[in-house]
Amino acid sequence: ENDRFLDAAIYDRNGRLFASYRRTNGGGPAPPPSLAESTPRSTLEGSRITVVYPIAQGGERFGTLVLHSAMAPVTSRVHAYLWGLCWLTLGVVASSLTLAWALERMVTRRLLALADSARQVAKRGDYSVRAAEHGSDEIALLAEAFNGMLEEIERRQAEAREAVRLRDEFLSVASHELKTPLTSLKLRVQSLVEDAPPVADAAEAARLQKSVTL
Numbered sequence: 001e002n003d004r005f006l007d008a009a010i011y012d013r014n015g016r017l018f019a020s021y022r023r024t025n026g027g028g029p030a031p032p033p034s035l036a037e038s039t040p041r042s043t044l045e046g047s048r049i050t051v052v053y054p055i056a057q058g059g060e061r062f063g064t065l066v067l068h069s070a071m072a073p074v075t076s077r078v079h080a081y082l083w084g085l086c087w088l089t090l091g092v093v094a095s096s097l098t099l100a101w102a103l104e105r106m107v108t109r110r111l112l113a114l115a116d117s118a119r120q121v122a123k124r125g126d127y128s129v130r131a132a133e134h135g136s137d138e139i140a141l142l143a144e145a146f147n148g149m150l151e152e153i154e155r156r157q158a159e160a161r162e163a164v165r166l167r168d169e170f171l172s173v174a175s176h177e178l179k180t181p182l183t184s185l186k187l188r189v190q191s192l193v194e195d196a197p198p199v200a201d202a203a204e205a206a207r208l209q210k211s212v213t214l
Contacts, residue, residue: 006048006068010055013063047071110139114146127154 007022038061040053051067117131127150131143 004069004073006070008065008067011064011066013061018063044071049074107139110134110143114139114143117146121150127157 005021005023007020009020010018012018037052038054040051042049042051044050048071049069051065051069053065053067054061055063055065114131117129120129121127130147130150133140133143133147
């Protein structure tokens with residue numbers, strides 16, 4: 001016995017009741033409906049569904065089946081489908097959030113770490129900073145290229161500092177080497193001036209004295 005069916009009746013071609021069925025706890029027998037339709041139909045009547053289905057064979061109609069079905073099982077099934085849809089939606093949302101969290105850890109945080117390394121280099125001018133490399137994906141390749149660029153800049157910066165140091169050292173030695181002979185030459189010139197005979201022309205004497213002083 002199926003609890004979905006409340007009652008059923010078969011009518012002959014003239015509309016007379018041929019056979020009927022009803023549940024023991026159901027209502028009275030189904031009232032004779034309009035049997036003029038030649039196509040199956042179903043209608044909703046309150047808390048039940050009425051199904052009218054013509055019985056025909058070889059193009060000849062022999063009668064009509066009228067069936068009343070309860071709405072409660074259908075409603076329960078619809079509710080079950082709706083709950084299933086809700087759980088499916090929650091599962092999709094949870095999966096999406098999990099995927100977003102994983103992508104955030106895999107992509108966004110690594111890009112932010114790389115940007116932070118670039119910010120430290122720009123702010124402090126410290127080319128010894130290196131970006132962390134993890135894995136072999138595109139972000140790891142970007143970090144590797146960034147570190148290679150920093151290494152090249154650091155190497156060239158060290159070469160420039162060494163060149164400046166060598167230049168300053170050369171200038172210091174050259175200045176010292178130039179001052180030594182100039183000092184002895186100046187002393188020699190002063191000695192010659194002191195031992196030189198007096199010059200009668202005052203203007204010429206002043207010019208010679210100024211040259212020696214310079």
